[in-house]
Amino acid sequence: MIRLVLLLILLAAAAFGVSWLADRPGEIAVVWEGWRVETTVPVALAVIAVVSGVLLLLWRLLSLLVRSPKLIAAFSRRRKREKGWQAVSRGLLAVGIGDNAAVRQARHDAARLLPHEPLTHLLTAQAAQLDGKPEVAIAAFRAMVDDPSTRLLGLRGLHMEARKAGDKAAAYAIAEEAASAAPTLGWAADAVIEARCAAGDYAGARAVLERQMAQKGIDKAQYKRRRAVLLAAEAIALEQTDPLVAREKAVEAVRLAPTLVPAAACAGRLLGAAGELRKAAKIVETAFAANPHPELADVEAYLRPGDAALDRLKRIRTLANRAPSQRESAIALARAAIDAQEFRQARLVLEPLLDDPSQRVCLLMAELEAAEHADIGKAREWTARAVRANRDPAWIADGVVSDRWAPVSPVSGRLDAFVWEVPPGVSATPILEHEAERVKAAIAAVRASEEAKVAEKKIAEQKLAEKKLAELKAAEPKPAESAPAAAAEAVAAGAPVVVVEAPAAVASNPPEPKGTEPKATEPVPVILAPPAGNGADARGRARQNGKPETGKKADAIVALPPLPDDPGPEADATEEPDPSSKSRRLMGL
Structure with a gap:
């Protein structure tokens, strides 16, 4: 719009000037070498303009002829460069779609037309990566490192190749170099933080994060979250060895990220051990209201060591009121009620969850049946239902399910990668195994109780039998002596002894078959009435003999x-008996 207005103003000024000259024609006379030329002023001005234009055109043509070799060379270079950039673009697109043949052709054209361009080295490296030639790719990235304009790009390529080869030391050194050259580079800072966290150097990782924040390479919210994660990891690492320092780190982490579950749990444990129960409960309840987690419920329950089960139940009720509609609140309350033997309350809490129970809910019901009714059958039934029930959340990062939180992913090394969610395609989670141990303990307690009852019953029966036997012995006369x-x-x-031969056969014994020798019968003593x-x-x-009379019968x-050598009653009566027999x-x- 402004240009149009300016154009109109210029046209109006030109028209005004022409009109003004036309109203004042005047005369001009030129005498030169006997020549006299007379004309008006407008005509003279027009002639001068035409002559000037012709001269200018002739000058342009002459200069073009003089500069034509350089112009031709520049045109050739420009044309070659355009073809080279087209080859680079074609090669990068082929890399994106994975067309190895097109990538090789484009790399060849780019190397011929643009041999010293950084993107040509990049295309060469990527083509080598597609062809499975890491040594060619490394050579191309090193060539890029030598060029100051592509130094960082070459360092990134060398870092990726070192990680692919599994050389963590080389990858860490390259990332350190890149982070020192450009603290705002996200990949370099993340790689250094990953390496230092893997070595347990959380203070060094925080130093890299501070330098990145000072160079405005990260926003404030992300900086606070990452710093809280590193402080929480350091507090957990120092929780057993240096509780005082760990408590300071955990409290600072909670201040930066109040909803970070590991930081709140660690701070709650350490503050509870130090006797600051109110502050610890406030931290745990704030985090639980935002992110209900079983670890926070455990910390709240055992905030003060040595408390009775009913005291733990009271604290869990307070915690559950911070998130009354959450499933985790009901599970935590049911577990505390079972521990306190408030079985009716546990059933009331779990009843709304039984329409679509998760694995932990099924195991809690199994524990409840075993603890309340000592019904191992129902406990096993609920345990079997847990196998097919919905999965419970767990700590998961890059597809890896872990029983505990970690600051970085074990796969990619990404900071703050673990999230609390239901892992896909996993039949059981570590927290489920913990609940299963509780069920096993409850069933074992029931069995131990039953075995104790059976043992007590046997002991009581044995004592009763011994008592009855003693009474019978006391009531009966002295048993007869043996024959x-x-x-x-x-x-x-001095009583006479009469020998009586036992009968050859007894009615109760079957007759001996023929052809067999009769079995020798044992001698049976027979007691006869005394004379x-x-x-x-x-x-x-x-x-x-001087013995008192006992009054016996x-x-x-x-x-x-x-005896076997006795001839029996059929022997000769006249034979004198042998006194030795x-x-x-x-x-x-």
Whole structure:
């Protein structure tokens, strides 16, 4: 618009000047070498303008002829450069789509037309990477490092090649060099922070972050978050060895990022151990309200060591009120109620979650059945349901599921990579294994209780049986002595002994089959009634021996069965009995 206005003003001025000259024509006379030329002023001005234009045109043509070699050379160079840039562009596009043949052709054209261009080296390196020739790529990146304009690009390429080769030391050194040359480079700072975190040098990692922030290479919100992550990692590392320093780091991390779960949990544990319960509870409850997490619930429950289960339940109720609609609040409250043996409250809390239970909810129900009713069957049923139930969240970074938080990813090394979410394609999580251990402990307690009851019952039955046996022994008379001992006593008292042969067969035993030798029957002692006066004679002999009269009944006469060398009743009656055989029978008793 402004240009149009200026053009109109110039045209108006020119028209005004022409009109002014036309109104004042005047005369001009030129005399030169006998020539006299007379004309008006407008005509003279027009002639001068034409002559000036012709002269200017002739000068341009002459200068063009003089400069034509240089112009031709510049045109050739420009044309060559344009073809080279076209080859570079074509090669980069081919790299993007993975067309190796097109990349090689474009690299060849670019190297011929633009041999010293940085992008030509980059195209050469990328073509070598596609062809699987790392040595060619490294040579191209080193050539770029030698050029100050492409130094950082070459360092990045060498860093990536070193990481691919697994040379962490070389990758770390290259990243350090790049970060020193340009502190605002994100990839260099991240690589140095990753390496220092892997070595446990969290203070050095914070120094790199501070330098990056000083050079305005990162925004303030991202700086605060990363600094809190590094402080939390350092506090967790020092929690056991230097609790005082760890507490300061954890509190500072919470101040920078109040919702960072690891920082809040570490600060809560350390402050609780130091006796600052109110401050610790405030930190844990603030973080739990934003990010409900089971670790925060554990810290809140055991904030003061040695508390009873009911005291832990009260604190968990307060914590659950900060996030009443969250699933984690109900799970934490149910677990605390089970520990406090408030089984009815645990069932009421878990009941809304049973429509679509997760694995942890199923295991809590299994623990509840085992603890409340000692029902191992239902506990096993809920445990089996946990296998097919929905998964619970876990710490996950770049597809790696971990049972604990870490400042950097174990795969990519990215800072603050772990997030608390449900991992895809995982059948179980570390926190589920912890809950399963609680169920095993509950079932083991039930079994131990049952075994103790069974043992107590057996002991009671054994004691009762012993008591009854003792009563029966006290009530019964003294048991009769054995037959051989009674016979010996009878012989010693002078009682006659009658030998009776045992019957050859007993009705209860089946007859022996024919053709077999009869089995020798054991001699059976038979006790006969004593003759009259035997007891009195025995008592008389007892008085003669000086023994008091015991009032026992008359001793029975014991008849012994025949010994193997006894001929029996069928022997010759006239045969004199061998006194030695009698003595043998008596000694056989």
